[in-house]
């Protein structure tokens with residue numbers, strides 16, 4: 001199918017784009033990589049009267065470290081550029097680990113980091129990662145007004161965001177990783193490049209005594225938005241993350257945190273099973289990578305291999 005007729009503009013500056021969005025707010029839509037928007041237009045699931053192409057706007061793309069040791073990514077940064085960035089690998093290794101799971105290389109060559117967050121697909125990897133890492137996004141509107149939105153409140157529902165129609169997402173900020181923290185991303189898709197049946201992001205921190213001081217587990221493809229698994233995390237806090245404790249946490253996620261849907265891709269029961277298995281794997285890897293200081297309990301108690 002082809003999209004319905006639409007107008008198309010390519011503004012040169014951010015202010016120009018924001019003014020167009022303010023004037024035509026009910027019918028205009030920003031166009032980033034077009035990898036989600038164009039297919040939805042072709043299927044007539046979205047019928048914007050005007051596309052505002054963001055590709056010429058300077059400074060909307062780019063990756064830079066922040067002074068506090070965190071990372072900032074411009075909304076129009078290509079997913080492929082983030083995937084290959086040494087700075088992303090160093091400062092937000094969870095994001096680096098998740099990016100190759102996003103679609104296919106060809107799509108990541110066009111798709112943007114900001115476009116993925118703004119599209120708000122509950123099966124997308126990057127929102128779950130942003131949520132796990134406590135990221136914030138900046139939005140701007142005409143007149144130089146901007147605000148920051150926490151990932152926690154960015155996605156109120158299926159394909160919905162807290163971004164107003166006259167606003168643009170301009171950059172994403174990831175806080176620095178706490179010392180002793182470990183991370184991991186795991187997902188299962190039927191074929192390489194397909195959307196995940198379930199995905200899990202885990203961020204943990206080991207204290208000096210080898211106990212879990214912080215745990216954050218997020219899941220994708222199990223709800224109408226990325227989900228934070230608080231019950232699973234509670235099982236871990238203050239405990240030495242032995243294999244048995246990790247299994248207990250993974251069971252809590254599957255039993256109490258999620259209520260996954262059945263669809264043509266997988267039954268709810270299978271998704272629940274995946275939630276447990278992938279959470280166990282993600283937590284095991286995250287704890288292995290955490291607490292990289294003398295006295296760290298992780299690798300020692302797993303020396304026999306598990």
Ligand SMILES: Cc1cc2nc3c(=O)[nH]c(=O)nc-3n(C[C@H](O)[C@H](O)[C@H](O)COP(=O)(O)OP(=O)(O)OC[C@H]3O[C@@H](n4cnc5c(N)ncnc54)[C@H](O)[C@@H]3O)c2cc1C
Pocket residue numbers: 029030031032033034035036037038039054075076101102103104107110111112113114115116118119121123124125126163167168169170193194195196
């Ligand atoms: C075959 C296929 C497989 C895919 N598989 C996956 C997958 O496994 N995992 C995954 O996460 N994604 C997948 N995708 C989606 C892909 O990652 C998209 O690139 C991404 O979701 C959207 O990024 P984009 O830059 O292409 O945004 P666009 O398609 O241009 O825009 C998406 C939406 O966000 C809005 N938007 C874009 N930028 C901004 C901004 N700066 N401010 C405000 N609103 C904005 C647009 O108006 C639109 O509503 C797949 C896509 C295809 C075609």
